Amino acid sequence: MPPTLEEVAKLAGVSRSTVSRVVNQHPHVRPEVRERVWEVIRQTGYQPHAAARSLATRYTRVIGLIIPQAVTTLFTDPYFPVLMRGVADACNAHNYHLMLSLFSHRRVRDSYAGQDLLYRQLLRGRYLDGVVVSSAPLDDPIFPRLLEDNVPFVIVGRYPHERANYVDVDNVVGARMAVEHLLRLGHERIATITGPLNMFAAQDRLEGYRQALAARGIPLDERLIAEGDFAEQGGRTAMQRLLPHQPTAVFAASDMMAVGALKALREAGLRVPEDVAVVGFDDVPLASMVDPPLTTVRQPIEQLGSMAVELLISLLENPNTGGVHRVVLPTELVIRASCGVRVQ
Amino acid sequence: MPPTLEEVAKLAGVSRSTVSRVVNQHPHVRPEVRERVWEVIRQTGYQPHAAARSLATRYTRVIGLIIPQAVTTLFTDPYFPVLMRGVADACNAHNYHLMLSLFSHRRVRDSYAGQDLLYRQLLRGRYLDGVVVSSAPLDDPIFPRLLEDNVPFVIVGRYPHERANYVDVDNVVGARMAVEHLLRLGHERIATITGPLNMFAAQDRLEGYRQALAARGIPLDERLIAEGDFAEQGGRTAMQRLLPHQPTAVFAASDMMAVGALKALREAGLRVPEDVAVVGFDDVPLASMVDPPLTTVRQPIEQLGSMAVELLISLLENPNTGGVHRVVLPTELVIRASCGVRVQ
DNA sequence: CTGTTAGCGCATTCAA
């Protein structure tokens, strides 16, 4: 049995309150007393009991990272681990603990089971002070629930609600830069492979594609737009659907889909970039390893994770700060061989 | 303010104890009463307060997944997300929550800070019922501490201590199969790129390499052994060190290192598999996507994660079960183009 | 500056 406040107090010859004050760095404790108490704490290896403390204070110093399991691509794609690292580092830095919840959307007969149960236990059961949500489709029920339950939360991505705080990258501009680059290279029949359109990141990248074409006065050809799922296989089949319409270039909304497109093009006997130029999005490590190396749009994923956590923590610790908080980070075009001639 | 047991009791016209019994599925409650209580619970959306409950019961229904941050390769390599998925799924299935701790080994002046603080808070502070540890070097201080603190834990990998429970893959046999395959193809100058030798997985794969050669009576040539770090870059430089000794084949202890080796070989103007055959380990998705596709040893990573969690939970729920528990899962050789002629 | 008191919300004796 580890020691309790009570025992430390007895050994140090003071009251529980005093020990509590020392532990919590309260200013008004006589230095000698504080030192004596610390000494006992060190010797006994005393550590406050988290549950007892949070029962009394009503906070846990735990934040949750919630990711809807649906998005399987997360596990084949480096996005996930890098985000997690950003999140975990920020938690460590601020002395918060991290609860990871991979929600699965499996519906169960009883709403008192499955994801619902998990959600309820975690959030209404007060395991968490707040949460970061990533990779959720725009109609995910998690958002209305968090809002309704008044849970402090920050989204990685965006969400159009007046009380939704988020950290996002500028997907529209990133995509536009990619397509503009293809336009500068002289392409006019530019296709796009979108992500799943129930996600804002996918919608926004499509919007960037649209804007770039519109700015050049090129009419939108719906046949040059194919929806994928952010994963490789989806990119491959989307590319196959696009082939009959003879694009000379394709903008894939993720590197994994670009890799799939590469595969489909090779299978069709087409050369990249000579016959078809390809541009991806994300700049995952794989992007520079495939043949030909992918031109792509780099996004600061790790930073996204740590900023989300930092924003959340500042929300938790300064609850008075009014208004919503939104951060949009810039992206960067990384030019490699897959789009052909190198242009400034 | 969410409702408490007290309020539910009042609304249902019973005592707190009765509501508690209903919530915890105790048998001896009159069916009508139980129904009435459930009704109130549903209507009020009552959910037990986790901290209060664990203060009273001394368990939290949270398990930790601890990964020493040192192993950076985890973030460029698909091992990590797949393991996590296995871990998370098993947690969900058993209604446990998952705390993720990416320990960094940064030393801080005060031992009351940094990783030490994290460890102490998490484990002595009773946040967790037990932990799963993955990817720790064999001399990681976490193991002695967990043993000393009597924390129930399961390792993904192995650890030679009489009280250490673990779930591992048969690295020795897996590596031996890989090297035996190269031997069957007629190779005699077979090099190996090992993982970091402060990890058992790396040591065991090296041992498998040794065994395969020994079984053929081929003397060990230390110059054909180069230590890597499981990551691509390490594989590349290791391969460069091996080149002067003219191996005709190389067994890399991870796919990422095999990819690095591929790169080094190409840079040296050597063809794979014609000039040098390459075999990897892991069978990550990338293995089948590189050129040439990698022959490799597949290990059931996701299963490793879920079994570790299941073992841990069974330990937690049947504390009486004596003895240590160890599971070793088999691996499978996956033959692709990088090792040349297809045999079998 | 320090001790005393009173909960935080729940599970669990013990009686009834």
Add this chain to the structure above:
DNA sequence: TTGAATGCGCTAACAG
């Protein structure tokens, strides 16, 4: 089968 009483370990007024 049910209720009353007690305590899990800690923080936070409130006095002094």
